[in-house]
Amino acid sequence: MSKKIGDVILDVQHISLRFGGVKALTDISFNVREHEVRAIIGPNGAGKSSMLNCINGVYTPTEGSIMFRGQTFSHMNSRQVAEMGIARTFQNLALFKGMSVIDNIMTGRNLRIKSNLFLQALRVGPAQAEEERHREFVEHIIDFLEIQAHRKTPVGQLPYGLQKRVDLGRALAMEPQVLLLDEPMAGMNLEEKQDMSRFILDVNDEFGTTIVLIEHDMGVVMDISDRVVVLDYGKKIGDGTPDEVRNNEEVIQAYLGTSH
Numbered sequence: 001m002s003k004k005i006g007d008v009i010l011d012v013q014h015i016s017l018r019f020g021g022v023k024a025l026t027d028i029s030f031n032v033r034e035h036e037v038r039a040i041i042g043p044n045g046a047g048k049s050s051m052l053n054c055i056n057g058v059y060t061p062t063e064g065s066i067m068f069r070g071q072t073f074s075h076m077n078s079r080q081v082a083e084m085g086i087a088r089t090f091q092n093l094a095l096f097k098g099m100s101v102i103d104n105i106m107t108g109r110n111l112r113i114k115s116n117l118f119l120q121a122l123r124v125g126p127a128q129a130e131e132e133r134h135r136e137f138v139e140h141i142i143d144f145l146e147i148q149a150h151r152k153t154p155v156g157q158l159p160y161g162l163q164k165r166v167d168l169g170r171a172l173a174m175e176p177q178v179l180l181l182d183e184p185m186a187g188m189n190l191e192e193k194q195d196m197s198r199f200i201l202d203v204n205d206e207f208g209t210t211i212v213l214i215e216h217d218m219g220v221v222m223d224i225s226d227r228v229v230v231l232d233y234g235k236k237i238g239d240g241t242p243d244e245v246r247n248n249e250e251v252i253q254a255y256l257g258t259s260h
Contacts, residue, residue, distance in 0.1 A: 003035060003204075003205065004035065005033045005035055005036045005226060006033055006034030006035050007033065007034055008031045008032070008033055008034075009032055009033065009034040009068065009069060009177065009178060009210055010031065010032040010055070010066070010068055010086075010178055010210070010212070011031045011066070011067040011068075012029055012030050012031065012032075012051075012054075012055070012064070013029050013064055013065050013066070013067065014027050014028070014029055014063060014064040014065070015027070015028045015029070015051070015054055015061045015063070015064035015065075015066070016028075016061060016062050016063040016064055017047075017050055017054060017059060017061050017062050017234075018062045023234055024047050024234050025047045025051060025054070025061070025231075025234045026234050026235050027063075027064075027235070027236075028047075028051065028064075028231070028234075028235070028236050029064075029236070030229045030236065030239055032178065032210060033210070033226075033227075034210055035204065035208060035210055036204075036210060036211075036226040036227060037200065037201070037204055037211045037213070037224055037225050037226050038210075038211065038212045038213075038225065038226065038228075039213055039214075039215060039221045039224075039225040039227070039228045039229070040052070040212065040213070040214050040228075040229050040230075040231065041214070041215065041216075041221055041228055041229075041231070041245075042230055042231035042232050042237075042254070043232060043254060043255065045233070046231040046232050046233065046234065047231050047233070047234040048214045048231055049091070049182060049214065050234075051231065052088065052180050052182055052212070052214060054066065055081075055086065055180060055212070056078055056081050056082075056086055056088045056180055057076040057077050057078040057079075057080060057081040058078055060074065060075055061074075068084055068085075068086065068178070069084075069177075071084075082174060082176075085175075085176055085177035085178060086177070086178045086179075086180065087108075087171040087174040087176035087178075087179050088171065088179075088180040088181075088182065089167045089168060089170075089171050089179075089180070089181050089182060089184060090167070090182050091182045091183045091186060093163055093164065093167050094167075095155045095163060095166060095167055095170070096155065097154065097155050097156030098154055098155075098156060099154065099155060100151065100152050100153060100154055100155070101147060101150050101151050101152070101153055101155055101158070101166050101169075102135075102138060102139075102142065102151045102152065104166050104169075104170055105138045105141055105142065105169040105170050105173050106134065106135070106138055106173070107170060107173075108138075108169070108170040108171060108172070108173025108174045109134040109137065109138065109174075137173065138169075138173055141173055142169065144172075144202070144206075145165050145166075145168065145169050145199060147162060147165055147166065147169070150162060160187060160188070161188055161189070161192035161195065161196070164184060164185075164188070164196065165195075165196070165199065168181075168184065168196075168199060172203065172207065172209075176209060177209065177210060178209070178210045178211075178212060179209050179211050180212050180213075181200070181211060181212070181213035181215075182214050183214050183215060183216065184196055184213060184215065185197075185215060185217055185220060186216070193217065193220060197220055197223065197224050200213070201224055213225075218255075221242070222242040225242055226241070227239070227240060227241055227242075228240065228241070228242055228245040230245055230248070230251050230254070232250075237250045237251060237254055238250060238251040
């Protein structure tokens, strides 16, 4: 790969997560380097979504720490994590189905809007100029994701693959340094998966965004990831390049089910 992978931007150290007596994650450590595509894989119930929820402030780990750009954060809520520069898409689309594509993506700009609500509502003076700047940025994302023809369409009327693209657009509107993608290709057909793979690589390349993704389609993971971390029953069982992970005996057993 010709792209330049940078220093560690996100460092996950000894994360454990318990809900009552149930251990969701046990002593998991891995890091993410700037500009890389880092995949988290594992069978169902491995703890992948719980891991993302710890990173983006939905859950507070029972033990361990997460460091972002050298700053350790604990007890952060999702908004604070987003303000630091970490955005997230969700497995189940959390879009506003009755709103247009452009208005859905605009909601991702909320963190960046400086003028107060009263001025925004009146659309006067600096608020109007600011909104125009934000709309310009959103239009750039719409062009980038090739959804110009659907700008004014209510999201609920779009096919599923395009709705997923709008969800990606809304996350990009936050201008994240790190983008967490929770099963971006779940429920997609082959063509939609190929499109989404291309967009993820383009986001990584053109925006310079670091990507952390959970994905079940192993073909996709092996094609687009720089490094892969493997979880099983809330424990880390593999970590390395796609080739290293592919040839890891413990990983093979976990996926074939022979270790249980």
